[in-house]
Amino acid sequence: MSLLEIHNLHANVNGxxxxxxxxxxxxxxxxxxxxxxxxxxxxxxxxxxxxxxxxEVTEGTVxxxxxxxxxxxxxxxxxxxxxxxxxxxxxxxxxxxxxFLRAAVNAMLKHRGKDExxxxxxxxxxxxxxxxxxxxxxxxxxxVNEGFSGGEKKRAEVFQMAMLEPTMCxxxxxxxxxxxxxxxxxxxxxxxxxxxxxxxxxxxHYQRLLEYIVPxxxxxxxxxxxxxxGGKELALELEEKGYGWIExxxxxxxxx
Amino acid sequence: xxxxxxxxxxxxxxxxxxxWGFTTDIESETLPPGLNEDVVRRISAxxxxxxWMLDFRLEAFAKWRQxxxxxxxxxxxxxxxxxxxxxxSYYSAPISDDDRPKSLDEVxxxxxxxxxxxxxxxxxxxxxxxxxxxxxxxxxxVATTFRDKxxxxxxxxxxxxxxxxxxxxxxxxxxxxxxxxxxxxxxALNSAVFTDGSFVYIPKGVACPMxxxxxxxxxxxxxGQFERTLIVCDEGASVSYLEGCTAPQRDENQLHAAxxxxxxxTDASIKYSTIQNWYPGDENGVGxxxxxxxxxxxxxxxxxxxSWTQVETGSAITWKYPSCVLKGDDSxxxxxxxxxxxxxxxxxxxTKMVHIGKNTTSNIVSKGISAGHGQNTYRGLVKVRPNASxxxxxxxxxxxLMGSQCGAHTFPVIEVENDTAIIEHEATTxxxxxxxxxxxxxxxxxxxxxxxxxxxxxxREVLAELPMEFAVEARKLLEVSLExxxx
Numbered sequence: 149m150s151l152l153e154i155h156n157l158h159a160n161v162n163g164x165x166x167x168x169x170x171x172x173x174x175x176x177x178x179x180x181x182x183x184x185x186x187x188x189x190x191x192x193x194x195x196x197x198x199x200x201x202x203x204e205v206t207e208g209t210v211x212x213x214x215x216x217x218x219x220x221x222x223x224x225x226x227x228x229x230x231x232x233x234x235x236x237x238x239x240x241x242x243x244x245x246x247x248f249l250r251a252a253v254n255a256m257l258k259h260r261g262k263d264e265x266x267x268x269x270x271x272x273x274x275x276x277x278x279x280x281x282x283x284x285x286x287x288x289x290x291x292v293n294e295g296f297s298g299g300e301k302k303r304a305e306v307f308q309m310a311m312l313e314p315t316m317c318x319x320x321x322x323x324x325x326x327x328x329x330x331x332x333x334x335x336x337x338x339x340x341x342x343x344x345x346x347x348x349x350x351x352x353h354y355q356r357l358l359e360y361i362v363p364x365x366x367x368x369x370x371x372x373x374x375x376x377x378g379g380k381e382l383a384l385e386l387e388e389k390g391y392g393w394i395e396x397x398x399x400x401x402x403x404x
Numbered sequence: 405x406x407x408x409x410x411x412x413x414x415x416x417x418x419x420x421x422x423x424w425g426f427t428t429d430i431e432s433e434t435l436p437p438g439l440n441e442d443v444v445r446r447i448s449a450x451x452x453x454x455x456w457m458l459d460f461r462l463e464a465f466a467k468w469r470q471x472x473x474x475x476x477x478x479x480x481x482x483x484x485x486x487x488x489x490x491x492x493s494y495y496s497a498p499i500s501d502d503d504r505p506k507s508l509d510e511v512x513x514x515x516x517x518x519x520x521x522x523x524x525x526x527x528x529x530x531x532x533x534x535x536x537x538x539x540x541x542x543x544x545x546v547a548t549t550f551r552d553k554x555x556x557x558x559x560x561x562x563x564x565x566x567x568x569x570x571x572x573x574x575x576x577x578x579x580x581x582x583x584x585x586x587x588x589x590x591x592a593l594n595s596a597v598f599t600d601g602s603f604v605y606i607p608k609g610v611a612c613p614m615x616x617x618x619x620x621x622x623x624x625x626x627x628g629q630f631e632r633t634l635i636v637c638d639e640g641a642s643v644s645y646l647e648g649c650t651a652p653q654r655d656e657n658q659l660h661a662a663x664x665x666x667x668x669x670t671d672a673s674i675k676y677s678t679i680q681n682w683y684p685g686d687e688n689g690v691g692x693x694x695x696x697x698x699x700x701x702x703x704x705x706x707x708x709x710x711s712w713t714q715v716e717t718g719s720a721i722t723w724k725y726p727s728c729v730l731k732g733d734d735s736x737x738x739x740x741x742x743x744x745x746x747x748x749x750x751x752x753x754x755t756k757m758v759h760i761g762k763n764t765t766s767n768i769v770s771k772g773i774s775a776g777h778g779q780n781t782y783r784g785l786v787k788v789r790p791n792a793s794x795x796x797x798x799x800x801x802x803x804x805l806m807g808s809q810c811g812a813h814t815f816p817v818i819e820v821e822n823d824t825a826i827i828e829h830e831a832t833t834x835x836x837x838x839x840x841x842x843x844x845x846x847x848x849x850x851x852x853x854x855x856x857x858x859x860x861x862x863x864r865e866v867l868a869e870l871p872m873e874f875a876v877e878a879r880k881l882l883e884v885s886l887e888x889x890x891x
Contacts, residue, residue: 211522231846241861243864251857252848284775
């Protein structure tokens with residue numbers, strides 16, 4: 149049994165089909181990357197996995213550790229180990245990041261049958277984890293994502309990932325809007341979290357991120373389907389040739 | 405800042421589990437329903453009041469009889485007008501008027517039991533929290549704590565009836581000076597038939613050594629509550645006063661028409677905090693309390709300061725405008741409010757800031773939350789009189805909507821008669837964002853937790869004004885009040 153198994157996944161938004169039959173299997177310990185042109189459905193896939201109510205799954209199955217993911221509410225999925233780093237993390241005015249994160253961490257621990265963290269042990273964990281993404285701890289006293297720069301938001305997402313210790317991490321264009329230094333920091337954070345049990349799905353538009361987070365498998369998503377799958381060298385090929393050569397080898401009716 | 409104040413609040417809240425919906429069966433001496441001059445005289449007689457107090461009541465009653473119920477409030481879904489003033493009983497006491505208990509030992513054990521259910525065991529919690537409690541239970545004060553300690557520094561904190569008896573000069577001097585007898589229909593009614601309430605006097609230069617707290621509770625069926633609160637802070641004195649209310653579930657509408665008057669002399673400072681969570685009616689909007697309250701403070705002296713903070717989550721209808729008359733130069737008024745309406749609740753609330761003195765400032769922060777079929781109205785007046793130079797006012801008025809059946813309305817009025825005034829008004833209306841809820845869901849928090857967190861964040865500036873134990877109760881209340889409001 150693989151960590152994440154996606155079979156023939158179809159999903160709509162506002163009645164328009166975006167995902168048109170995705171098959172994807174991710175084992176614990178591996179990093180998969182999804183690349184693809186704008187509008188190919190990359191972010192939709194991430195959000196469908198996380199359970200964003202905007203999207204409607206019309207067909208297919210997804211299991212996480214053998215459990216039916218699609219049958220669960222978004223918060224249940226999260227507690228089962230599904231984490232998505234948002235491309236555009238929302239701001240939640242008036243709610244301190246620390247307070248929010250402690251509630252989230254404790255929700256996870258409770259679900260795993262572990263003791264919840266008191267304020268002291270929580271802060272200890274924060275202090276140990278923050279350097280991983282070079283996060284200024286003062287940010288954590290601010291409201292969730294409020295007034296964070298683009299780079300701070302992305303770092304905060306990876307920081308939350310580290311704190312919550314998920315089994316399946318989906319990163320939705322975490323590199324967008326990052327300069328090269330921030331990109332390196334975020335990638336280092338992700339690399340630190342790689343272990344034998346944890347799976348990663350790294351969604352990106354550019355090959356650049358994959359220089360730092362080296363994937364085991366690269367998929368190319370075009371028009372809601374996976375058009376190509378290969379090793380990390382596929383990303384380099386895409387960098388060189390663009391997506392056109394794959395698109396032109398696909399046919400809109402019969403697929404790729 | 406403290407490491408994690410919310411964690412402390414959580415622990416405190418867990419230890420003080422809030423319980424709802426119970427009635428205590430206590431023998432009440434209750435006047436038969438009806439209102440006429442004899443009833444007013446009877447109330448005064450039961451309370452053994454002096455002639456001047458009776459005269460005050462009778463004058464108010466005469467004026468009330470000539471007044472009409474106001475109709476301008478915005479209550480689109482609730483018709484409150486069929487209040488039958490002749491169907492209300494205007495006096496009910498837990499025990500006969502004599503022999504008020506001198507200590508808790510003398511208090512009816514059933515009453516103490518009720519306090520337990522409310523989570524306010526006087527003997528422990530008051531001591532632990534350092535709060536003196538003047539508990540008003542069905543119109544008559546039955547227990548007052550810490551009075552001796554307060555008396556040591558000259559602070560008077562007693563029931564209104566006692567104050568009429570023991571401090572007539574102070575009452576005569578201040579009663580009705582902020583809210584005149586015929587100020588409005590409900591204030592006039594209160595002035596005629598008020599049964600009890602609280603009186604606070606802080607003498608010159610004294611900072612009240614503890615927060616003063618009154619818990620109101622409506623318990624007898626069909627008994628209107630007409631409380632009277634008068635707080636006087638003499639020169640250079642300061643006090644923080646807490647008022648909290650809960651009520652057991654019931655079907656009958658109940659009228660509550662309280663009057664609160666605050667007086668701040670030169671350099672004095674009064675902070676008045678309220679949590680109001682009276683029975684809001686059932687899911688169909690049947691029953692619930694009508695909360696028609698007149699609250700007003702006057703900054704009489706220079707550099708005086710009055711701050712109102714309110715968290716309104718209960719009542720079928722809330723209709724009130726805690727206001728400040730800024731008469732002294734350099735005086736300051738503040739109003740911080742959270743009003744939450746769910747089910748079929750209606751709230752029309754806000755404040756009036758009347759700038760009379762020079763260099764006076766006012767700050768208004770209003771947060772309205774509407775869920776279910778709730779209707780929430782902010783109504784505010786900022787008035788700058790001709791002689792009030794260099795006035796500053798800042799108003800922030802935010803509304804949050806949950807679901808598609810509720811409403812938020814704002815009626816801000818600004819009247820400026822002096823060119824030097826700087827008035828700022830900011831307002832926002834937002835729907836509680838599905839994107840925010842999803843984000844919190846994605847971090848493992850349930851939708852209920854997410855909504856509660858978002859709402860508490862929305863209200864943060866106001867909750868931060870509350871003393872800690874009150875902030876905890878407020879947070880709990882917001883949570884409980886919003887239960888089942890996420891689909």
